[in-house]
Amino acid sequence: MPKKNDTLTAAKDKKSDEFYTQYEDIQREINAYLEYNPDTFRDKTVLLPCDDPEWSNFTRFFAQNFDMLGLKKLISTSYATESKIAHECVQLSIFDFLTEFETGSPQYDETISPKRGKIFTLTRRNKKIDINDLRWQYLEGDGDFRSEEVSHLRDEADIIVTNPPFSLFREFVSWIMAANKQCLIIGNINCITYKDFFPLIQQNKIWTGCRFNKRINGRNMMFSVPDSYPSSGTEIISDESGKRYISVAGTGWFTNIEHGRRHQPLPLMTMADNLRYSKHKEILERGYPRYVNYNAIEVSYSDAIPSDYDGLMGVPISFLNMYCPEQFEIIGISLELADDMGKYAEKGEYMAGGKRFYLAEQNGKYKYRRMYDRLIIRRKQ
Numbered sequence: 001m002p003k004k005n006d007t008l009t010a011a012k013d014k015k016s017d018e019f020y021t022q023y024e025d026i027q028r029e030i031n032a033y034l035e036y037n038p039d040t041f042r043d044k045t046v047l048l049p050c051d052d053p054e055w056s057n058f059t060r061f062f063a064q065n066f067d068m069l070g071l072k073k074l075i076s077t078s079y080a081t082e083s084k085i086a087h088e089c090v091q092l093s094i095f096d097f098l099t100e101f102e103t104g105s106p107q108y109d110e111t112i113s114p115k116r117g118k119i120f121t122l123t124r125r126n127k128k129i130d131i132n133d134l135r136w137q138y139l140e141g142d143g144d145f146r147s148e149e150v151s152h153l154r155d156e157a158d159i160i161v162t163n164p165p166f167s168l169f170r171e172f173v174s175w176i177m178a179a180n181k182q183c184l185i186i187g188n189i190n191c192i193t194y195k196d197f198f199p200l201i202q203q204n205k206i207w208t209g210c211r212f213n214k215r216i217n218g219r220n221m222m223f224s225v226p227d228s229y230p231s232s233g234t235e236i237i238s239d240e241s242g243k244r245y246i247s248v249a250g251t252g253w254f255t256n257i258e259h260g261r262r263h264q265p266l267p268l269m270t271m272a273d274n275l276r277y278s279k280h281k282e283i284l285e286r287g288y289p290r291y292v293n294y295n296a297i298e299v300s301y302s303d304a305i306p307s308d309y310d311g312l313m314g315v316p317i318s319f320l321n322m323y324c325p326e327q328f329e330i331i332g333i334s335l336e337l338a339d340d341m342g343k344y345a346e347k348g349e350y351m352a353g354g355k356r357f358y359l360a361e362q363n364g365k366y367k368y369r370r371m372y373d374r375l376i377i378r379r380k381q
C-alpha cells in the first residue's frame with residue numbers, strides 16, 4: 001500500500017474535473033423520463049463511464065434501482081488515480097481516492113491500483129438486485145473513456161449516463177455520437193456555443209434535459225468536491241458535516257432521450273400585446289429593435305417572444321430550456337451569423353472582439369451596443 005507522503009500532485013494551473021453529482025439530482029432527472037415513459041431504461045444496458053461507486057452517485061443510483069428500472073446490465077468504469085492526478089486535478093493525492101471499498105477487497109493490488117481504472121458490473125439475474133451485488137475488477141488500462149477498452153463497452157451499451165470531465169466535454173459528446181448512442185449527461189450552458197456541439201442542438205440530435213440552467217429552492221446545481229478542490233474563483237459551501245460543495249450556474253442535463261417537457265409549447269402573447277402589457281420594462285420602452293449587423297429582431301426575454309412574428313428573432317441562449325421543436329426552429333447562433341462590425345466602423349463606435357450582434361443605441365446615432373450570444377429562431381407555421 002502506498003505511503004501517505006507519496007502524495008502525487010498535478011500542475012497548479014490545471015482545472016479540476018473532480019466534482020461529483022448529488023444523488024437527488026440524478027434521481028429527479030431520471031424520474032422525469034420515467035414519468036414520460038416508464039420503459040425508458042427497460043431491457044437496456046447502461047454505461048456509466050467516468051464513474052466509481054466510491055465517489056459517484058450515478059453507480060449507486062442505478063445499482064439501487066436496477067430492478068425498478070428493468071435494466072438488463074449496468075456497467076460503470078472509473079479512471080485510474082494516477083491519470084486523474086496527472087491530467088485533471090490540482091494538488092490531489094491518491095489518498096483522496098483510495099477507499100476501504102477497494103483496499104478491503106480480495107482483488108486489491110497496491111501496485112496496479114494507481115495505474116488502472118476499474119470496472120463494476122451488474123447483470124440481471126433471477127433474484128432481486130441491489131448495490132451489494134456490484135462486482136469489480138481492474139481494467140487493462142487507465143479507464144480513459146477514449147481507450148479501446150472503454151469504447152468497446154460504449155458499443156455494447158444502449159444508454160450512456162454521466163457527468164463527464166468538463167474539460168473534455170466536446171470529445172465526450174463526439175465519442176457518444178460516433179457510436180450513435182442514447183445519452184444523459186451533465187454540461188454547462190456555455191457548451192452550446194461550441195462549434196461542434198451547436199449543430200447537434202440545432203438539428204435536434206441532442207437537447208436540454210428536464211433540469212437545465214434552473215435554480216431549485218433558490219440554488220443552482222451543486223456538486224460535492226474533495227477537500228483539496230481549489231477554492232479560488234469558486235464559491236465553496238460546506239454542510240454541517242463539513243462536506244464541501246460548489247454551486248455551478250448555467251448547469252444541467254443534455255440528452256437525446258425523449259421527455260415530455262420539450263414538447264410543451266411556450267405560452268406567448270402577440271407582438272401588439274407584448275408592446276402593451278409586457279412585464280419587461282425594456283420591451284415596453286424599446287420594443288423589438290433590429291440588429292445592425294444581422295437581419296433579425298432582438299427579443300431580450302424568451303417569455304416576450306411574439307407569438308405572431310414570422311421573421312427571424314434573436315433570443316438569449318437560455319431559451320433552449322423552453323425550446324419546443326414543434327413551435328420553433330433554430331436557425332443559428334450569433335457567433336456564426338453576425339456580420340463583421342468592421343463594415344460599420346465608419347458609422348460609429350462599437351466594441352470589438354468576437355462575433356456578436358449589435359444594436360444601434362440612441363436611435364442609431366453612431367454608437368452600437370454589443371449583445372450577449374443569441375440564438376436565431378423562427379416560428380414554425
Ligand SMILES: C[S@@+](CC[C@H](N)C(=O)[O-])C[C@H]1O[C@@H](n2cnc3c(N)ncnc32)[C@H](O)[C@@H]1O
Binds near residue numbers: 168
Ligand atoms: C465531473 S467528474 C464527475 C464524476 C461523476 N461522474 C459524478 O458526477 O459524480 C468527472 C470525472 O471524470 C474523470 N475523468 C477525467 N478524465 C477522464 C477520462 N479521460 N476518461 C474517463 N474519466 C475521466 C475525472 O477523474 C472525474 O472523476
